[in-house]
Amino acid sequence: MPHIFRSQDIRGEFILLGSGTSVGVPVLGCGCSVCLSSDPRNKRTRCSAILGLPHGNLLIDTPPDLRAQLLREGIGVVHAVVFTHEHADHIFGLDDLRLFPFVLKSAVPLYCEPLVEDRIRRSFDYAFKQSPSTHPGAIPRLELISIGTAPVEILGAEVHPLRMIHGPNYQTLGFRIGNIAYCTDTNGIPPASLQLLAGVEYLILDALRFEPHPTHFHLAAALEVVAQVKARHTYLTHLSHEFDHQTMHTTLPADVSLAYDGLRLPLRMDDENVSSAKH
Numbered sequence: 001m002p003h004i005f006r007s008q009d010i011r012g013e014f015i016l017l018g019s020g021t022s023v024g025v026p027v028l029g030c031g032c033s034v035c036l037s038s039d040p041r042n043k044r045t046r047c048s049a050i051l052g053l054p055h056g057n058l059l060i061d062t063p064p065d066l067r068a069q070l071l072r073e074g075i076g077v078v079h080a081v082v083f084t085h086e087h088a089d090h091i092f093g094l095d096d097l098r099l100f101p102f103v104l105k106s107a108v109p110l111y112c113e114p115l116v117e118d119r120i121r122r123s124f125d126y127a128f129k130q131s132p133s134t135h136p137g138a139i140p141r142l143e144l145i146s147i148g149t150a151p152v153e154i155l156g157a158e159v160h161p162l163r164m165i166h167g168p169n170y171q172t173l174g175f176r177i178g179n180i181a182y183c184t185d186t187n188g189i190p191p192a193s194l195q196l197l198a199g200v201e202y203l204i205l206d207a208l209r210f211e212p213h214p215t216h217f218h219l220a221a222a223l224e225v226v227a228q229v230k231a232r233h234t235y236l237t238h239l240s241h242e243f244d245h246q247t248m249h250t251t252l253p254a255d256v257s258l259a260y261d262g263l264r265l266p267l268r269m270d271d272e273n274v275s276s277a278k279h
Contacts, residue, residue, distance in 0.1 A: 005103055007076030010052030014180050014202070016237065016263040017069035020044025021208065022089035024065070025241045034241040041245035041260035045069055046089045047184050047238050049204070050078070051177055051267055054156030058082065060175060060182055066093030073262065077103045080154055082147070083112040084164075084185055085172040086119035094124055098140045107141040111154060113173065117144050149173070157269055162193040167215030176200060178269040181231075184238050187217050189225060197229045202265050207236035209243075226256055235259035 025044035026035035034042050046063035050070075056079025063069075070078070078100050084090055097108045110120070120142075121128055127140045149161045162174035162181070165188030174183035174193065179201035183189065186206050189197075197203065205225060208216035216238060217225065226234045236243075237259040248258050 005076060007057075008074040010050070010057060010073075010075065011054065012267050013052045014265040014267045015050050015052075015073055015075075016204065016235070016259050016261065016265075017048040017050055017073065018045035018063055018065055019237045019239055019259040019261050019263070020046055021238055021240050022046065022087070025239070027241050030241060032241055034244050037244065039245055041258070042241075043261065044239055045261055048090075049182055050075060051157075051180075053154070053177075053267075054269070056080065056155040058155055058157070058159075058177075060084065061090040062093040062096065063089055064092045066096045069261070070096075078108065079104065080109045080111065082154065082159065082161075082173075082175060083110065083116045084174070085113075085166065085170065086116040087170075087185070090185070091116070091120060091123065094120065094142075095140055097142070098137055101141040102137065107143040109143045109145055109154075111145045111147045111152065111159075113148065114146060117146065120144065147173075160196055162196055163190055164188070164193065165190065170215065178267055180204070180265060180267055185216065187213065187215055187221065194228060197231075200229065201232045201268075203229055203231035203234040204237050204259060205234055206238045208238055209240045223253070223256065226253070231255070233257065235263060 024046055045065035048061040048063045051058045059078045059081045061084055100108050127142055133139055149163050151158050151160050160176040164172040164174050164186035166172045166185050172185050176196055181197050181200045182204045184206045205222055206217045207219050207222035210219050212218045234256045243258055245258050
């Protein structure tokens with residue numbers, strides 16, 4: 001039978017596909033109360049997000065849980081991908097993009113920094129070999145497009161990459177798109193990036209655990225960033241099994257919440273503060 005294409009229209013929406021750490025929650029073999037919780041908000045797949053832009057769906061990162069995340073949200077196609085960085089929990093679901101070129105009639109564009117491109121080319125070398133494919137869809141068709149911190153237009157929207165610090169040895173990218181900023185895998189936001197966050201309505205921000213960590217914000221440090229940025233609401237992501245959703249809901253400030261898989265936010269490209277944040 002021919003494939004009948006089906007995908008939910010998510011234009012004007014931001015969807016958090018995954019809100020968990022590199023090992024996810026529940027953690028394999030763990031018997032803590034959060035890992036055994038029946039609250040679906042405590043079930044956290046690896047971090048990623050997708051935005052419904054004017055000309056298609058823009059995915060942020062390709063985690064190992066990507067296929068399950070897209071099926072869960074009814075999203076049948078990804079039109080382009082931007083990457084925060086090259087770590088395994090953010091790229092190793094890349095092969096799940098193989099079906100999308102059948103819909104796009106072209107390769108899937110991947111926007112990333114040179115270090116990410118190098119990791120993708122080495123980890124998925126079969127996708128870039130010159131030997132002919134045995135059959136359509138046997139390998140992912142990918143187009144690598146280099147980006148830095150300069151704004152870039154993708155799928156009809158202006159995307160603002162934000163430099164982030166991820167411990168002493170790594171740098172990552174956050175992204176501001178319209179009224180939403182996505183800043184995972186970081187424990188330091190340089191002043192220039194903080195300036196680009198000015199006036200943002202929704203901030204999705206890394207907060208791994210209660211105690212300090214060498215490469216991620218812990219809760220107290222994340223709340224310091226919240227106080228600086230002053231977003232309308234901040235959702236904490238990349239969450240470990242230390243955080244129980246219901247318990248934290250009663251202890252966090254009113255303008256801060258734990259994120260959860262499947263969180264949906266309204267995406268607006270005409271936010272009055274977006275243009276001023278460019279300068």
